Amino acid sequence: MRSIPRLRTGRPGRLAGLAAAAALVTAAVPLLAVGQTAAVRHDPSTACALPDPSGWTDEGHSTDYAQFQRPQGVHTAAMIFVDFPDAPAEEPTDRYYDFLAPAQDLMTQFSYGAVELRITPVKHWLRMPESSTDYGMQRGIGWTQQAHYVKQAGELAARYVDLSKYDMLYIVPPKNATAITFSPAYVYDPTNPNLIVRGKEVKWGVTVGQDMWHWGPKVLLHETGHSFGLPDLYSFFDRNVHGYVGGFDVMGNITGDAPHHFGWEDWKLGWLANRQVACLASDGTMAVRLTEVESLGGTKIAVVRTGTNTAYVAESRKPYGVDSSICKSGVVIYKVDSSVNTGEGPIRVQNSSPGTPTTATCDEPVDWGAYKPGQTFRDEEAGVTITVNASSSTGDVVTVTKS
Numbered sequence: 001m002r003s004i005p006r007l008r009t010g011r012p013g014r015l016a017g018l019a020a021a022a023a024l025v026t027a028a029v030p031l032l033a034v035g036q037t038a039a040v041r042h043d044p045s046t047a048c049a050l051p052d053p054s055g056w057t058d059e060g061h062s063t064d065y066a067q068f069q070r071p072q073g074v075h076t077a078a079m080i081f082v083d084f085p086d087a088p089a090e091e092p093t094d095r096y097y098d099f100l101a102p103a104q105d106l107m108t109q110f111s112y113g114a115v116e117l118r119i120t121p122v123k124h125w126l127r128m129p130e131s132s133t134d135y136g137m138q139r140g141i142g143w144t145q146q147a148h149y150v151k152q153a154g155e156l157a158a159r160y161v162d163l164s165k166y167d168m169l170y171i172v173p174p175k176n177a178t179a180i181t182f183s184p185a186y187v188y189d190p191t192n193p194n195l196i197v198r199g200k201e202v203k204w205g206v207t208v209g210q211d212m213w214h215w216g217p218k219v220l221l222h223e224t225g226h227s228f229g230l231p232d233l234y235s236f237f238d239r240n241v242h243g244y245v246g247g248f249d250v251m252g253n254i255t256g257d258a259p260h261h262f263g264w265e266d267w268k269l270g271w272l273a274n275r276q277v278a279c280l281a282s283d284g285t286m287a288v289r290l291t292e293v294e295s296l297g298g299t300k301i302a303v304v305r306t307g308t309n310t311a312y313v314a315e316s317r318k319p320y321g322v323d324s325s326i327c328k329s330g331v332v333i334y335k336v337d338s339s340v341n342t343g344e345g346p347i348r349v350q351n352s353s354p355g356t357p358t359t360a361t362c363d364e365p366v367d368w369g370a371y372k373p374g375q376t377f378r379d380e381e382a383g384v385t386i387t388v389n390a391s392s393s394t395g396d397v398v399t400v401t402k403s
């Protein structure tokens, strides 16, 4: 039995009092307390949901759950271990399972308990028929090559376990199989033949590689996130790989300092209810009391829609849970563009303090980009301002205007 971490529930903060005090520091922007109705509007949250122009992994809301896993409930994964004629395993499978198993508890924390990941290790080394160097398991690999690897591994495992009972297949090689370098997600492609076990297609999984030793168990969070339809938030093309979101969100830098998913993604995944989203889709002003994204309950994101595929989002980030090492807490403001492809910056954090010196562990300027009381984000062209009015240990109050 593994323990399920107790989720932090949203606790009443001191925001009401702070909100009053904050009028002193934001004289230019009238403070509107939550619940105040005059001149304050909230559009229905659905008016801020963005479409999915690409239909693949992106930040739009209409995820195709014929292709991707629905990110709710119990998800089972068979973890199988494969070695090779040129790279025979030298250690028991337990070492590998034990290293990756914390992904299960992490999934509970990341999803507010919406998803329970159950990994069953199949404790045999299965000898693959080809050399580890023959599978091409490096960056740039195509779906067909990866599917070939999955098919061979799955057919070996099917002698020991009924794979038709599992949602996913995690395939783990030994440490000396250095040619298996990285850990791409395996996501069902309806146009290609998949591995079929007892009449059921193996649609999703991760072909784990040596980078697991660098990333740790969160690599399974990241890759399983792709099977839920999430895009990569690091850059495929820029030299500054983590310039868009720094250490925020496990879909960016897996070892980042604030790996909790952006609240926008929590909403897309259905881990936040519509009532937890404050939306401004037309001209107006809204004041929002945000509770930290790391805990359960409360309003999590303030969204101002700026176009067919674009929005700005403000959320509160605090040093708690998976974000306990966050570089700078406060209100994180980011631009979402659902027409931008995976790896090209569909989410871009806006930096309140671009001149802040970076450190060894907080090495991206946007790691220091959170907004504090008295600071205002502005996009003149989009007619958007977001002002932080107050802050407590569990949340922040913001005023959002669109004109």
Ligand SMILES: [Zn+2]
Residues within 6 Å of the ligand: 222, 223, 226, 231, 232
């Ligand atoms: Zn990825």
